[in-house]
Amino acid sequence: MGSRALLAAAAVIALPVGAYIWAKAEHYPVEAVDRAQAFITLLEAGQLDKAQDLALRNEYVGRTPAEFAALMQRQLCTVDRVEWTAPPQTNGNRLRRWWNDAPVEMPEVDVEFEGACLLKVSLRYGDDGQWRVFNMQRHAG
Numbered sequence: 001m002g003s004r005a006l007l008a009a010a011a012v013i014a015l016p017v018g019a020y021i022w023a024k025a026e027h028y029p030v031e032a033v034d035r036a037q038a039f040i041t042l043l044e045a046g047q048l049d050k051a052q053d054l055a056l057r058n059e060y061v062g063r064t065p066a067e068f069a070a071l072m073q074r075q076l077c078t079v080d081r082v083e084w085t086a087p088p089q090t091n092g093n094r095l096r097r098w099w100n101d102a103p104v105e106m107p108e109v110d111v112e113f114e115g116a117c118l119l120k121v122s123l124r125y126g127d128d129g130q131w132r133v134f135n136m137q138r139h140a141g
Helices: 003-024 028-043 047-054 067-073 089-097
Strands: 077-085 108-115 118-125 129-140
Touching: 003 077, 003 089, 028 047, 028 077, 028 129, 047 067, 067 129, 077 118
Parallel strands: none
Antiparallel strands: 077 108, 108 118, 118 129
């Protein structure tokens, strides 16, 4: 068996194995995490008006600037890293959704931060293609 045939046989085996491993790997929602981090950074910098632009206006984050400031002041703490995101979604699930012409993005993602406290930021994916903060709460672990 020549070296080309051996290389071709290795490729025939490696390609499906690689595709299987990729499909089963967990997708990390970079855009949602970046939006949650930007929201926290703006709050820490005191730029409440810009932070509120990244959020929905509801009872969880406030409908008015005054409600927003009061609620966020109560919930904000210093965080330094992302601990996890939920719900988990695999690359294969995203591929299946795309193939079936269904929305690829999950409608809601939770981003858990850790630092001086545990802080969960819940985001919802809007019709405009943007992630918006729906809720932010610190909690006990």
